[in-house]
Amino acid sequence: MRRTTGYLVAAILLVAVTAGFAAPDAQRQQELRYLLRHDCGACHGMSLKGGLGPALKPERLRAYTVEQLADTILRGRPGTPMPPWQPFLSAQDATWLAGFLKQGKAP
Ligand code: HEC
Structure with missing residues (x-):
């Protein structure tokens, strides 16, 4: 009985933690990709290879x-x-963008 409760608490904590670090939803990710290309790209280059700002390559x-x-x-x-x-x-948007850039997923 006590063991089951332990698992239950662990499961709830896991869900809570995962939700806290969840990525933005698909539509927001689309908006962030657009922002990266058009706004960040204005300084860092459309393909992020650098311009006024440094390259944002992995x-x-x-x-x-x-x-x-x-x-x-x-x-x-x-x-x-x-x-x-x-x-x-x-903060969630910025964290997602940072991970996206580090993984080199941006065009
Ligand atoms: C007005 C021009 C401009 C815009 C717009 C801009 N940046 Fe920058 N960014 C810079 C400059 C210049 C630097 C270098 C700063 C320095 O000398 O430390 C920089 C640095 C960075 C760095 C650190 C890179 C490194 O190697 O030190 C990151 C990450 C970054 N920008 C991401 C972004 C993102 C993401 C966006 C869009 C949301 C963005 N930037 C929009 C000009 C810009």
Whole structure:
């Protein structure tokens, strides 16, 4: 009996944790891909190979964790043209974008 309760608690915790880190839904992912190409691309290049801002390719981004990149996206880099995206993106959006860039999934 006690064992069953333990499993139940573990299952509930797992669901809660997974939900907390869930990716944005499909429509939001579509919007974020569009933003990446058109807004981020304005500085980082349409194919993210660099322009005014550096290339956002996985080889370069390997030096950073997803958390660090999400932080850069949300807060920008003060003193550089990299603007803070906090007004437009949630932490979840930024984390998803950071992972997307690190995996080299962006075109
Ligand atoms: C107005 C131009 C501009 C726009 C728009 C812009 N960036 Fe940047 N970004 C920069 C510049 C310039 C840097 C380099 C800052 C520095 O010198 O540290 C940078 C740096 C970064 C970095 C750190 C890269 C590294 O190797 O240090 C990331 C990640 C990043 N931008 C992501 C984004 C994302 C995602 C978007 C769109 C949501 C975006 N940027 C939009 C100009 C821009």
